Amino acid sequence: MxxxxxRERKKLRTRxxxxxxxxxxxxxxxxxxxxxxxxxxxxxxxxxxxxxYFTSKEEVALSxxxxxxxxxxxxxxxxxxxxxxxxxxxxxxxxxxxxxESGSGGFDxxxxxxxxxxxxxxxxxxxxxxxxxxxxxxxxxxxxxLRMGVDxxxxxxxxxxxxxxxxxVQTAVNAWREADPGAxxxxxxxxxxxxxxxxxxxxxxxRT
Amino acid sequence: MxxxxxRERKKLRTRxxxxxxxxxxxxxxxxxxxxxxxxxxxxxxxxxxxxxYFTSKEEVALSxxxxxxxxxxxxxxxxxxxxxxxxxxxxxxxxxxxxxESGSGGFDxxxxxxxxxxxxxxxxxxxxxxxxxxxxxxxxxxxxxLRMGVDxxxxxxxxxxxxxxxxxVQTAVNAWREADPGAxxxxxxxxxxxxxxxxxxxxxxxRT
DNA sequence: CCAAAACTGTCACCAGCTGACAAGAGACGT
DNA sequence: ACGTCTCTTGTCAGCTGGTGACAGTTTTGG
Numbered sequence: 001m002x003x004x005x006x007r008e009r010k011k012l013r014t015r016x017x018x019x020x021x022x023x024x025x026x027x028x029x030x031x032x033x034x035x036x037x038x039x040x041x042x043x044x045x046x047x048x049x050x051x052x053y054f055t056s057k058e059e060v061a062l063s064x065x066x067x068x069x070x071x072x073x074x075x076x077x078x079x080x081x082x083x084x085x086x087x088x089x090x091x092x093x094x095x096x097x098x099x100x101e102s103g104s105g106g107f108d109x110x111x112x113x114x115x116x117x118x119x120x121x122x123x124x125x126x127x128x129x130x131x132x133x134x135x136x137x138x139x140x141x142x143x144x145x146l147r148m149g150v151d152x153x154x155x156x157x158x159x160x161x162x163x164x165x166x167x168x169v170q171t172a173v174n175a176w177r178e179a180d181p182g183a184x185x186x187x188x189x190x191x192x193x194x195x196x197x198x199x200x201x202x203x204x205x206x207r208t
Numbered sequence: 209m210x211x212x213x214x215r216e217r218k219k220l221r222t223r224x225x226x227x228x229x230x231x232x233x234x235x236x237x238x239x240x241x242x243x244x245x246x247x248x249x250x251x252x253x254x255x256x257x258x259x260x261y262f263t264s265k266e267e268v269a270l271s272x273x274x275x276x277x278x279x280x281x282x283x284x285x286x287x288x289x290x291x292x293x294x295x296x297x298x299x300x301x302x303x304x305x306x307x308x309e310s311g312s313g314g315f316d317x318x319x320x321x322x323x324x325x326x327x328x329x330x331x332x333x334x335x336x337x338x339x340x341x342x343x344x345x346x347x348x349x350x351x352x353x354l355r356m357g358v359d360x361x362x363x364x365x366x367x368x369x370x371x372x373x374x375x376x377v378q379t380a381v382n383a384w385r386e387a388d389p390g391a392x393x394x395x396x397x398x399x400x401x402x403x404x405x406x407x408x409x410x411x412x413x414x415r416t
Numbered sequence: 417c418c419a420a421a422a423c424t425g426t427c428a429c430c431a432g433c434t435g436a437c438a439a440g441a442g443a444c445g446t
Numbered sequence: 447a448c449g450t451c452t453c454t455t456g457t458c459a460g461c462t463g464g465t466g467a468c469a470g471t472t473t474t475g476g
Binding site for chain 1: 289290291292293294295296331332334335336338339342343345349355356357361362364365367368369370371372374375376378379380382383384386387400403404405407408409410411412413414
């Protein structure tokens with residue numbers, strides 16, 4: 001099974017090398033300042049070849065996010081069956097982010113940190129990240145639908161839960177970061193979900 | 209006041225003409241298939257000039273969304289002071305979308321429809337739209353903070369409400385659209401907020 | 417009416433990205 | 447071991463988006 005032919009292994013290696021080189025350069029020079037030629041040169045392939053592995057520069061940078069979503073979906077699928085959906089999502093998110101931070105479960109903590117920084121500083125990258133999330137959120141919605149016992153293609157609530165969860169994480173974290181840049185990401189995610197679970201229709205207080 | 213100099217008026221006119229031409233072409237050929245040269249040619253300016261009015265092709269397409277957000281913020285600021293925040297946001301959204309659909313309040317219904325279609329079919333454009341929303345959401349958060357009597361730069365809850373609201377609208381609408389393409393956008397927004405207000409931590413039902 | 421400021425067009429250029437074609441390397445049967 | 451077929455890659459040519467620099471024109475304001 002692991003023996004998948006030399007050709008396959010070589011491809012995997014090039015792909016990995018491209019990601020390595022990309023993240024090294026991104027970390028050193030930033031996303032925009034890094035050209036695709038540089039990435040390709042560092043791995044000794046042509047830039048044309050780069051585009052046979054990734055459709056865009058953004059895709060390399062977000063390959064990590066993609067894996068993260070894989071894991072998130074997997075973790076969510078294995079949450080206890082009696083948990084309410086938002087609660088299950090809550091714990092899944094925290095779990096995945098913890099793994100990233102600790103570098104366990106196949107994640108590289110440094111690289112995760114780099115991506116986090118890139119996405120935070122580069123709006124275009126952030127946009128692509130959101131786009132990626134939007135595409136893959138359907139998988140989450142499907143699982144949520146299963147839990148709720150409804151068909152996610154008809155009932156919009158599963159999508160609602162999934163997207164609101166993702167959205168809450170992003171925004172709350174961004175808002176918090178400015179106030180406390182040193183905070184642990186996983187703690188912020190945890191707090192965001194706590195607030196969300198309590199409900200967000202806060203009363204207006206009369207101006208004194 | 210209306211007399212703001214010939215130069216100003218000319219600029220406004222070119223800007224408007226560029227938007228007009230862009231939407232005409234977008235509507236006819238789609239977003240990607242329309243080049244900036246074509247847009248510029250239609251208005252008889254150089255493509256270089258186009259970039260002096262808009263930083264990217266996306267920005268033209270989303271200029272409408274930008275105006276929409278202007279109005280949304282304005283409407284929200286004038287909601288009754290005793291409404292809970294999510295409720296106020298709910299009514300503001302519905303109000304703005306209604307205006308777009310009816311073509312009142314300075315909106316062009318057809319153009320709105322076109323933009324809606326473009327964003328729905330073009331993921332890159334959708335991503336930019338979300339990005340724009342993310343940038344401008346701070347204004348909303350500030351107002352929400354005022355209502356809640358908290359400082360939105362310290363307390364993340366205003367941001368949370370704003371982003372969750374925006375996010376809910378987008379996702380619920382997208383999910384519904386597939387099931388019922390003819391539905392009125394404003395009705396979908398209304399329903400999305402109803403669900404959101406009721407809370408989203410749905411219980412898991414045991415698989416039979 | 418003239419000078420400063422603003423606006424625009426032209427040109428040159430870079431980076432991202434794609435299609436076509438040919439050459440090289442791995443897979444596979446004989 | 448050999449040839450062949452397929453997959454992968456490099457090269458090249460080309461398009462679009464986007465930006466800086468410079469020069470010419472128009473508007474503004476005194």
